[in-house]
Amino acid sequence: MTSTRRAYGTGSVWYDEKRKRWVGTIETGWTARGTRRRKTRVGPTKMAVQRKLREAMREAEQQQAPTVGGKPTVKTWAEQWLEITARSLRPTTWQANASQVATWIVPTIGHRRLEALRPADVRAVERAMEVAGRASSTISRCLAVLTKMLKDAVIEGHPVPQAVLLVQTAAPGESDRDAIPLPDALALLEQAATLPDASRWVAALLQGMRPAECLGLTWDLVDLDEGVIDVSWQLKPLPYRVARDRTSGFRVPRGYNARQVYGALHLVRPKTASGQRIIPLVPWMRDALIAWREQCPASPLGLVWPRPDGRPRDDGDDRAAWVRLQDAARVASVDGEQGRRFTLYEARHTTATLLREARVDDQTITAIMGHATILSTKAYLHTDRGRVRTALEDVAARLQLGALR
Template identity: 45%
Template sequence: MAKRREYGEGSVYQRQSDRRWIATIEVGETAAGTRRRITVSVKSTGKPKVDRAAVVKKLRDKRLAIEASGTPTQSARTTVKQWALAWLDIKKRTLAPRGYNAAASPVRRWIIPTIGHKRLETLTPADLRAVADAQRQAGRKEATAAATHRTLLNLLRAAIVEGHQVPQRVLLVPAPKTAQSDRMDLTLPESVACLRVAADLPHGVRWAMALLYGPRQGEVLGLTEDYVDFDAHEIRLEWQLDNLPYNVARDRTSGFRVPDGYDARQLVDSWHLVRPKSKAGVRVLPMTPAFETAMRAWLEQRPANPWGLVFPAASGRPANDKSDLAEWYAIQGAAALATYDDRTELGPVPVGHPAGRYFKIHECRNVTATQLGEAGVDPEVIKSLLGHSTAAQSGEYRRIHRAPKLEAVELVASALQYGQPA
């Protein structure tokens, strides 16, 4: 009976044509996806046991040299495009849909068209700069170029992990410099004006929730009545509304692209309730009396829907995030035109971002954070309300009890004049 080869020896045999002893070992794959092998050999001395031991030792030495030197275990001819597409396939199983789209978009729109034909092993710093230059020539902002640069570096680092040869110097290319973000919060008068316009809507509590508590858009639109607890006077944020992509675009029979470990519940079509990406995203929000009254009134008249959504569309389907954003813009436009002299001394309020645009929904979180900070609220309480993974983006997560959170929200409500007589 032939002796079983030891693990890691590979294939060992004596070639009949010239009697040399041959040993091979697999070291990854070629660009075409076929197995790649390294082969070593020794001349025959006429002593089979000695020759076999010699070629096995030579093979082991070769394998150890590869591991120690970082010599690539993949094809040296792999192009950026070949690896980028393989990398995106890996990311489908590890990234949430929005995160995957954020990675896939620059890869397909900029990286592959610009340097996809280049081999990984021959990349230069000039190639990375070429991607940013292509975006500038197309009129894209430096922030877009910087985000694409980060994606490209992540892609190349992953290639190294997989055994591809990538020049280390390209990883040292600095990202394009970006201008300071123009994200900011509405001023206090702007926030008050918007709340007053929203108060005339049947579902005005939706926008009160945005400014008082600072939840993310998906958290509001994914809120269901099971998580509105009037006995405990609180709301629990545990799910978000999201539109998951099909495995095959527009093919409803292909199933949904759901990464490993991703908790999702289908509502209808591609609309799902999904869990937040971190433990800090699950949190409890205490309702102020005025907010609770408005919430009760809205739930009595909201459109019927089979999922218990608190803020569905008028049709009873899950609310579309684009329609929700359009309403927020309309509220700002109406607030800018309204005059409140008959109610308070607020007067006309020129609502709008200094850059000449409307405020985004996410900037409502800035309003809440600013008001909480100006009120001197404990950073841990702010973190617990806003769902930051870190306090002031630093510190350990811990549960904050209801009383200090309610006090904090009441301070924000008072500043925004919410629940006060008009």
């Protein structure tokens, strides 16, 4: 199948070898439920399909009532807002916003005019999510998206009542995420030591690496002679311009550094400059990586922890492996019953907690974790790498990594 990338908004056209026909799709707005409306046209030639797509767009523009009484609705502004913010937001943030808009905001108050909104409309979205049993943190994020969207509408010159922007909603509940208790962390590492890729899980518990950083790590960024890892890339999926349409290209904001590696998966830069950092390797981790390099599946991309076939391991694969490790280690279980499993980010919390318990200073912790709360740079790590290495060796001792050799 051959495909042609076209300017966004003109649809996608490709030749279907199976049907021996040209096929085209184009988005024509939102449905009443808040999902994207897509039209498909088929023809004997590419030009014929392109003509049909233009006709479909004209028909949609004539039939769709983008405003009520000449005034923009929440639904039509939401569509415009998503198109505007796609140029500047990181793809994962944009996707999360689009999901909240399509799932909750548009179905609940999409028919309301911006100028006629009332505080009760904001509370209506909140109630809809509460009735559906959504967590308070999820509700808080959705309402933050709604507020941001309405504030941007004001900036664009749309009338939104000030009272709506000042609505006080319930604060998010406390997260139950925490550091993994040391006995459970030790059990996880003991179980991981039986696996060829044990270094993957030590990278989370000891090095404090984010899941996307581990999945995007390549061997050319691992210096086993110097004993350091250069954390400069993350593996992230980018959204297609048209959902599930692989011929439509990807939504890539301005200035976003991304390299496609497989399907929607791309290597991207961390969100902040402090996310790019050099992490020293303790002896156990260095030895584990040397051993793993000899049996690591061949990856065209040189990935350190790929799938068995060499392709990138996505979030789902990684989480499934993490769950299997916990079940095998019998952690988070009570009286033989599996309780709430730890998330991979809780492994990262564990690193920070162990560093704190080892009385490591804030600046060193920030440099290891890649946070932006303190001014820390790769230059700092180069000039004072010894202090960072000592801190990680202290954590390695607490995790009894020497005993797992």
